[in-house]
Amino acid sequence: MAEQSELQYTAExxxxxxxxxxxxxxxxxxAADKLGDVVFVELPAVGSDVASGTVVGEIESTKSVGExxxxxxxxxxxxxxxxxxxxxxxxxxxxxxxxxxxxxFAELPPLLSYAEYSALIGE
Amino acid sequence: xxxxTAAHPxxxxxxxxxxxxxxxxVDAGANFTDFAGWQMPVRYSSDLAEHHAVxxxxxxxxxxxxxxIVISGPxxxxxxxxxxxxxxxxxxxxxxxxxxILNRAGGIIDDVVVxxxxxxxxxxxxxxxxxxxxxxxxxxxxxxxxxxxxxxxDDVALIAVQGPNSRAILEATADLTVDGDLPALKYYRALGGxxxxxxxxxxxxxxxxxxxxxxYVDVSDAAALWDALCAAGASFHLVPAGLASRDTxxxxxxxxxxxxxxxxxxxxxxxxxxxxxxxxxxxDFIGREASEEGPSAEARVLVGLASAGxxxxxxDYLVYRSADATVSDGVITSGALSPTLGxxxxxxxxxxxxxxxGTEVFVDVRGTRVPATVTALPFYKRQK
Numbered sequence: 001m002a003e004q005s006e007l008q009y010t011a012e013x014x015x016x017x018x019x020x021x022x023x024x025x026x027x028x029x030x031a032a033d034k035l036g037d038v039v040f041v042e043l044p045a046v047g048s049d050v051a052s053g054t055v056v057g058e059i060e061s062t063k064s065v066g067e068x069x070x071x072x073x074x075x076x077x078x079x080x081x082x083x084x085x086x087x088x089x090x091x092x093x094x095x096x097x098x099x100x101x102x103x104x105f106a107e108l109p110p111l112l113s114y115a116e117y118s119a120l121i122g123e
Numbered sequence: 124x125x126x127x128t129a130a131h132p133x134x135x136x137x138x139x140x141x142x143x144x145x146x147x148x149v150d151a152g153a154n155f156t157d158f159a160g161w162q163m164p165v166r167y168s169s170d171l172a173e174h175h176a177v178x179x180x181x182x183x184x185x186x187x188x189x190x191x192i193v194i195s196g197p198x199x200x201x202x203x204x205x206x207x208x209x210x211x212x213x214x215x216x217x218x219x220x221x222x223x224i225l226n227r228a229g230g231i232i233d234d235v236v237v238x239x240x241x242x243x244x245x246x247x248x249x250x251x252x253x254x255x256x257x258x259x260x261x262x263x264x265x266x267x268x269x270x271x272x273x274x275x276x277d278d279v280a281l282i283a284v285q286g287p288n289s290r291a292i293l294e295a296t297a298d299l300t301v302d303g304d305l306p307a308l309k310y311y312r313a314l315g316g317x318x319x320x321x322x323x324x325x326x327x328x329x330x331x332x333x334x335x336x337x338x339y340v341d342v343s344d345a346a347a348l349w350d351a352l353c354a355a356g357a358s359f360h361l362v363p364a365g366l367a368s369r370d371t372x373x374x375x376x377x378x379x380x381x382x383x384x385x386x387x388x389x390x391x392x393x394x395x396x397x398x399x400x401x402x403x404x405x406x407d408f409i410g411r412e413a414s415e416e417g418p419s420a421e422a423r424v425l426v427g428l429a430s431a432g433x434x435x436x437x438x439d440y441l442v443y444r445s446a447d448a449t450v451s452d453g454v455i456t457s458g459a460l461s462p463t464l465g466x467x468x469x470x471x472x473x474x475x476x477x478x479x480x481g482t483e484v485f486v487d488v489r490g491t492r493v494p495a496t497v498t499a500l501p502f503y504k505r506q507k
Contacts, residue, residue, distance in 0.1 A: 037170050058489075
């Protein structure tokens, strides 16, 4: 997995790793930490179309429910079955094994840089 | 029952407060949450790990935000019989009793634990969010009794050690001495004692469904006692535990939380607390008349809900009698994926016709009707 400094981010605390016309999406360590222990993850179906800024999944902890927003408009090409079976991966390795979905896209919307996201969360 | 039973009591704006143990929590890496105006640990590392530690070894909780109100005077017992729903004059020295402060309409101002600390002295433990309503109600009711009602909350810290290893931890704690036989101490009984040069009240009480103790100490001794308990606990798998795990532990144990299951518009009988209201008392008490009348036959009642899968119904989610019913017949007041049981559990107020154990209902989980089964409380009971 890429270094955090090489990822792009959204204000909804997702990270995006762009590789050609495919983006891998997860939630940040900051978001995972705020949620607490993740116990259930619901992801969109492979093949479904997602629109940037809409809710496409849920990440539940013991205490609360977090929504997964699509950071990008496109088609879901892959979801992380491992994280559905073992939701604790979101806490344990949010930038790696805890990735959530891969989306093929035609156009990349404006995203936050590492510096911008770090400023957003006050770090 | 209205939806305001799920409203949090801690929404009143007030200055942020810190526990006398705050630095210990910072040092332990705690995440903090606002609770009734206090910055309290919500978790240290993992709320699931903290939950499991309490079930299998032990956890230590800072509950210093809770309120301690002292009742003293020759008529203390008679006064409490009038001010509270239970018969507190009948409890033994160093016995504890769960009770309720009712309003005249029979609703619940707070649920409290009362200790008899001397022949004519009692200690009332109120919820942090209800410190002032509880103190005001208790003060107002004292007028015609020879008693003094004193809010000592700012002077008293409360530390809970909960879990099967808790007794061994207390016995191994340096400079902690109890005046009596700790192993023989029964549930809802307490012992006086000392920690270093100060006094301590050690009670076999808790809010987790496990064996455990709650220790009341002067705020000036709190940090040293916390450190001593943690040091003794190191060889007994003791972990610091936050409010997130406390909430899932008490939910599994079927224990109500004020602001969720209890409110000023909830009758004890609705909440399964009818037994706490002592109508056999020969004296009048605030809320007696309304309690004798009781809630209406249609009043919703508190039940447990259990479901399969992993999607938990949460506070304020509506309960329906069928998958396609358009009008709800209940509302969840607390809910989570049970860490111990591995499936979703909830407490909910439902129409009396749905309250029988085994009844199938549906919870609207963010637009999806999830089936659930009405279940007797508690969900979890420890093996003794």
